Amino acid sequence: MSLYHYASPQHFYPLAGKMVPWFAWLAAISAAIGLWIGFFVAPTDAQQGEAYRIIFVHVPASWMSMFIYLVMAGYAGLGLVLNTRLSSMMAQALAPTGALFAFLSLWSGALWGRPTWGTYWVWDARLTSELVLLFLYLGYMALNAAIEDPRRADKASGLLALVGVVNVPIIYFSVQWWNTLHQGASVSLTRAPSMAAAMLAGMLAMAFAFWMYSIAVSLARVRAIILEREAHFDWARDLREVKR
């Protein structure tokens, strides 16, 4: 049995069902650890006081909003090139979760901006490009919903997803390319993080929790999408949960 076996919606459906609880538990456990560190271990920030604790949702949500977009575009591209049904379904399953994290990034950012910058919103490069990311997700979902034939919808929305990838490096590097109100990266791959170890640990635990949550919820969603699109096939009718 090869990996291609699970590229068919029919075979991926039960596998996804088995994986969901595992990722959900990983998410719950790491969220509990992350929240504990974030509120009880990480010290008060010398400059921002307790307001900085928003970082434990803001940074992980922002990371996930960008990362999910890349994964979604990857699946959409795979669907376009190889014409595999499951890839496009995966892309569709990821979009609402990505949109949610983009919204949470903007929401928590606004609530962080108010006490530290004195404003909920400013049209600066980082904030604006993150807002564009939210609109890309919503546009992708709207396009999928607007086109009746699912295979044509896959093609059109897949193209939109791929074109939108350009926005992700713009978000990431916006704080270097433009003079923004938003601060630069506190954590990067090329140098030591500029924050206390406990703060970093809490942030990474929360990021891991959001990551596992995203996998769990999109696998659960792709199962529903598979059924919606394959409802007329015998294998779907023969499922135990269909027969009851």
Add this chain to the structure above:
Amino acid sequence: MNWGSTAEFFAMGGYGFYVWGSFAVTAACLIAEPLLVRTRMRQALEQVRAQAGKHETAA
């Protein structure tokens, strides 16, 4: 330990509105989304049952 009392914990050094506003909305969204997915799954199963019903009357 950062907090002397529960009240101090909820006050968040005067930033309670901003900190809890972020965490509460995040928590609400991450609870609501799986519930929406569950509803969608139930509807998808109904859809398959409806198709199966049609199939049987045709046969």
